Amino acid sequence: MNDxxxxxxxxxxxxxxxxxxxxxxxxxxxxxDFEKEEITDALGELEEQWDGMGRSFILSNxxxxxxxxxxxxxxxxxxxxxKEIKKFRLSKAALEVLAIVAYKQPVTKIEVEKIRGVDCSxxxxxxLERRFIEISGRKDVPGKPFLYRTTDLFLETFGxxxxxxxxxxxxxxxxxxxxxxxx
Amino acid sequence: MEDPQSAYSxxxxxxxxxxxxxLHLIKxxxxxxxxxxxxxxxxxxxxxxxxxxxxxxxxxxxxxxMAAELGYIKSRMLLPRIKDEDEEEEEDPREELVRRLLEYExxxxxxxxxxxxxxxxxxxxxxxxxxxxxxxxxTEETEFVKFDLWALVDTFxxxxxxxxxxxxxDIFLSSQTYSVEERRDQIVEIVRREKEVFFEDxxxxxxxxxxxxxxxxxxxxxxxxxxxxxxxxxxxxxIKIILRQ
Numbered sequence: 062m063n064d065x066x067x068x069x070x071x072x073x074x075x076x077x078x079x080x081x082x083x084x085x086x087x088x089x090x091x092x093x094d095f096e097k098e099e100i101t102d103a104l105g106e107l108e109e110q111w112d113g114m115g116r117s118f119i120l121s122n123x124x125x126x127x128x129x130x131x132x133x134x135x136x137x138x139x140x141x142x143x144k145e146i147k148k149f150r151l152s153k154a155a156l157e158v159l160a161i162v163a164y165k166q167p168v169t170k171i172e173v174e175k176i177r178g179v180d181c182s183x184x185x186x187x188x189l190e191r192r193f194i195e196i197s198g199r200k201d202v203p204g205k206p207f208l209y210r211t212t213d214l215f216l217e218t219f220g221x222x223x224x225x226x227x228x229x230x231x232x233x234x235x236x237x238x239x240x241x242x243x244x
Numbered sequence: 245m246e247d248p249q250s251a252y253s254x255x256x257x258x259x260x261x262x263x264x265x266x267l268h269l270i271k272x273x274x275x276x277x278x279x280x281x282x283x284x285x286x287x288x289x290x291x292x293x294x295x296x297x298x299x300x301x302x303x304x305x306x307x308x309x310m311a312a313e314l315g316y317i318k319s320r321m322l323l324p325r326i327k328d329e330d331e332e333e334e335e336d337p338r339e340e341l342v343r344r345l346l347e348y349e350x351x352x353x354x355x356x357x358x359x360x361x362x363x364x365x366x367x368x369x370x371x372x373x374x375x376x377x378x379x380x381x382x383t384e385e386t387e388f389v390k391f392d393l394w395a396l397v398d399t400f401x402x403x404x405x406x407x408x409x410x411x412x413x414d415i416f417l418s419s420q421t422y423s424v425e426e427r428r429d430q431i432v433e434i435v436r437r438e439k440e441v442f443f444e445d446x447x448x449x450x451x452x453x454x455x456x457x458x459x460x461x462x463x464x465x466x467x468x469x470x471x472x473x474x475x476x477x478x479x480x481x482x483i484k485i486i487l488r489q
Binding site for chain 1: 347355356364365366369371
């Protein structure tokens with residue numbers, strides 16, 4: 062441990078005390094004396110070290126930043142110990158709306174409803190309230206409807222690095238091509 | 245108090261809509277999605293809507309417009325195909341519907357996968373994890389049910405029509421009223437005691453249609469509220485009801 066790169070240790074403690082995933086950008090703005098490349102290397106090293114230690118928590122690369130998270134196999138102990146933790150709940154309908162917004166963003170409510178074939182108002186307002194989606198602007202069509210996109214909290218909650226990290230994104234891209242939609 | 249009409253529509257919201265129902269019927273009938281027997285599927289679809297209405301689940305507009313669309317496709321299928329001189333071949337009247345079904349199915353699968361990710365606050369946690377801070381106060385939200393609710397309707401529909409023949413208590417002579425609230429408590433009690441119960445067995449004591457419906461609605465509500473969970477080891481095996489962890 063003693064011959065460890067001091068930079069690695071500095072970054073590690075910054076991540077440890079950070080409330081949100083710490084991005085390379087944030088770290089390099091603070092540690093101006095180091096090259097971005099050095100920081101990236103140190104982060105890679107840290108990630109590997111924590112993963113290799115067989116600990117109950119690991120360093121995860123989430124929403125473009127780094128954060129310590131527990132391993133999923135211990136969830137039942139954590140929930141049991143912290144009775145006030147209400148387990149994450151999302152309805153099937155809300156999850157479908159979230160998936161459509163995630164893959165098709167920016168997207169209007171009407172476009173989402175066209176795919177699902179049902180009214181999605183309550184799911185959309187619930188997802189807005191939970192800050193999984195947000196308004197990104199208005200579509201330039203009659204009525205100027207709101208456009209929705211997913212938030213960083215969405216990435217953080219579902220453990221995604223970025224939107225390219227979404228499951229089966231390639232498959233969905235392919236449907237878009239098949240249907241002659243602009244990717 | 246919630247007015248009964250809106251309570252029903254909430255219940256139907258547990259189901260994912262007419263496209264989801266059509267996909268369920270296509271899967272159940274083991275037919276090819278690219279060659280849907282429209283007459284057969286339309287008939288099944290309408291039977292479903294009838295049944296949902298019978299048990300007081302409000303069939304919302306979207307289900308009705310899909311019924312109309314199916315009827316239209318069916319009628320176009322019956323017409324002889326006239327080859328236009330300009331067009332090489334006329335479009336299959338089912339094409340647009342199939343496209344929508346496939347598109348919806350992809351996103352439905354994507355939603356399933358999303359629900360299976362390592363979710364913060366469910367599978368993984370942060371140091372000093374504070375749910376309130378992260379998500380705000382928990383809101384009333386229905387449970388993510390991975391289970392195919394239409395299969396539950398299938399089973400209930402069978403119980404309902406079987407029981408109809410052997411109706412043992414005349415609903416008009418019975419002075420008892422049935423409340424969903426009471427029935428909910430009874431069901432939770434039974435499941436708590438037995439650990440797991442066959443879905444069918446929960447209807448055992450129901451001697452008339454009204455009671456059957458009350459039990460069914462109670463189970464739907466308990467699923468929605470995340471109190472009960474559905475468990476089916478495989479597609480062929482009977483559905484079991486368990487307490488949600």
